[in-house]
Amino acid sequence: MKFLDIGEVAAKTGIRPSTLRYYEEIGLISSISRHGLRRQFLPEVLMQIKLIAMGKTAGFSLEEISGMFGKNGRPDLPRKMLHRKADEINRQIRELAILSNTLRHVADCPAPSHLECPKFRRLLNVAVKRGGAKNRKRETTKADKSLTTSVRY
Amino acid sequence: MKFLDIGEVAAKTGIRPSTLRYYEEIGLISSISRHGLRRQFLPEVLMQIKLIAMGKTAGFSLEEISGMFGKNGRPDLPRKMLHRKADEINRQIRELAILSNTLRHVADCPAPSHLECPKFRRLLNVAVKRGGAKNRKRETTKADKSLTTSVRY
DNA sequence: GCTTGACCTCAAGTTGACTTGAAGTTGTAG
DNA sequence: CTACAACTTCAAGTCAACTTGAGGTCAAGC
Numbered sequence: 001m002k003f004l005d006i007g008e009v010a011a012k013t014g015i016r017p018s019t020l021r022y023y024e025e026i027g028l029i030s031s032i033s034r035h036g037l038r039r040q041f042l043p044e045v046l047m048q049i050k051l052i053a054m055g056k057t058a059g060f061s062l063e064e065i066s067g068m069f070g071k072n073g074r075p076d077l078p079r080k081m082l083h084r085k086a087d088e089i090n091r092q093i094r095e096l097a098i099l100s101n102t103l104r105h106v107a108d109c110p111a112p113s114h115l116e117c118p119k120f121r122r123l124l125n126v127a128v129k130r131g132g133a134k135n136r137k138r139e140t141t142k143a144d145k146s147l148t149t150s151v152r153y
Numbered sequence: 154m155k156f157l158d159i160g161e162v163a164a165k166t167g168i169r170p171s172t173l174r175y176y177e178e179i180g181l182i183s184s185i186s187r188h189g190l191r192r193q194f195l196p197e198v199l200m201q202i203k204l205i206a207m208g209k210t211a212g213f214s215l216e217e218i219s220g221m222f223g224k225n226g227r228p229d230l231p232r233k234m235l236h237r238k239a240d241e242i243n244r245q246i247r248e249l250a251i252l253s254n255t256l257r258h259v260a261d262c263p264a265p266s267h268l269e270c271p272k273f274r275r276l277l278n279v280a281v282k283r284g285g286a287k288n289r290k291r292e293t294t295k296a297d298k299s300l301t302t303s304v305r306y
Numbered sequence: 307g308c309t310t311g312a313c314c315t316c317a318a319g320t321t322g323a324c325t326t327g328a329a330g331t332t333g334t335a336g
Numbered sequence: 337c338t339a340c341a342a343c344t345t346c347a348a349g350t351c352a353a354c355t356t357g358a359g360g361t362c363a364a365g366c
Contacts, residue, residue: 007342017343018325026323036332037344047277054252057245059210062323068256082260089253092210093246099207100242103221106228107235113227124200160312170313171355179353189362190314214352307366314361320354331344336337 003033003040013049020049028052028066058089098123156186156193166202173202181205181219211242251276 006017015023023029024039029048031039048069055065067077068085077085102123111117159170168176176182177192182201184192201222208218220230221238228235255276264270 005343016325019323021344022324034344037330038332038342039344047274050277051252051255054248054255057212058249058252059212069259079260082256086253086256086260089249089256093249093253095207096211096242096246096249099204099211100239100246102204102207103235103239103242106222107232107239114222121200124203158313169355172353174314175354187314190360191312191362192314216352309366310362310364312362312364315359317357319356322352324350326349327347329345332340332342334340334342336339 002043003035004043004045005035006031006039006041009041009045009049012046013053015049015053023049023052023062026062026066028062058092155196156188157196157198158188159184159192159194162194162198162202165199166206168202168206176202176205176215179215179219180224181215183224211245213238 004012006020009015009020010017020029021039024031029041029045029052031041031045033040051069052062052065055068056062060068068082102120105117105120105123106114109117109120111120114120157165159173162168162173163170173182174192177184182194182198182205184194184198186193204222205215205218208221209215213221217238221228221235223229230238255273258270258273258276259267262270262273264273267273
């Protein structure tokens with residue numbers, strides 16, 4: 001079999017060697033052996049890295065991504081969880097579509113302030129109504145505690 | 154008019170007061186006045202914040218987002234640039250669709266290792282061929298220098 | 307008029323995701 | 337056999353994006 005040097009992997013994926021070492025360190029990818037000191041990667045790592053890159057694009061942390069695929073591209077999570085992630089991604093896709101449309105609108109609309117433009121507002125109202133509260137971390141102070149309440153505009 | 158306290162904005166958007174203050178500090182949003190010491194926000198800020206959140210989801214930095222929508226919903230960037238950003242988002246949408254499908258496949262496919270499953274490989278090959286290299290930062294060391302080369306799997 | 311809770315500022319700390327640098331090793335081309 | 341480019345480790349540094357904490361202010365309700 002043909003193994004890959006870290007430099008080759010880097011060249012083929014656009015991810016720096018230092019980053020690949022970091023990914024290996026945190027258990028996101030793994031090399032199967034060494035040639036002297038040098039890490040040897042299976043070609044499969046290229047797909048894994050692509051998956052990682054896509055996961056990052058989706059806004060997932062490396063930890064979350066690691067949870068999705070595990071070390072060997074094998075899922076660590078139960079099916080249900082994976083479907084929930086997929087749902088989450090689909091939600092994000094819809095948001096991105098709104099963002100893209102909004103951006104194009106902003107680019108072409110001659111209105112002085114878009115916040116007053118009805119087309120613009122229509123684009124966004126849906127989004128605001130469906131509301132955010134994407135809280136991954138918890139609250140602490142008494143003053144800031146009310147954040148988990150739902151969005152209603 | 155009804156103005157909003159920072160706490161109300163926080164409750165309605167799911168963004169912490171500390172973060173909102175930070176956003177104001179860097180000029181991403183703005184309050185229109187004070188009630189005593191307290192910032193007063195226009196309801197419109199809710200839409201702005203939704204835009205910011207979507208931009209973040211898309212992986213844009215706060216600086217980039219600020220360029221897209223500016224302080225007052227007015228873009229700082231030229232039309233062309235905005236359309237390019239929209240294109241970028243559309244590209245991301247396509248990637249996310251692949252990721253979502255892949256995730257669902259991973260959830261349901263009974264194969265021991267997905268990297269061997271042809272369906273899985275087909276899903277990803279498309280992605281790998283179109284290749285990553287989403288380099289926002291530049292290279293420095295001689296050893297790591299070859300990264301801008303294109304992806305071919 | 308006093309209390310209280312929600313706000314304020316400002317500096318320093320934290321986190322995730324890398325990057326950099328120094329100092330050392332090694333496979334391969336000449 | 338030697339040179340050297342490509343790797344190695346490990347610790348420290350960087351950057352964006354917040355968060356935390358200490359100490360202070362103030363408006364609304366009792």
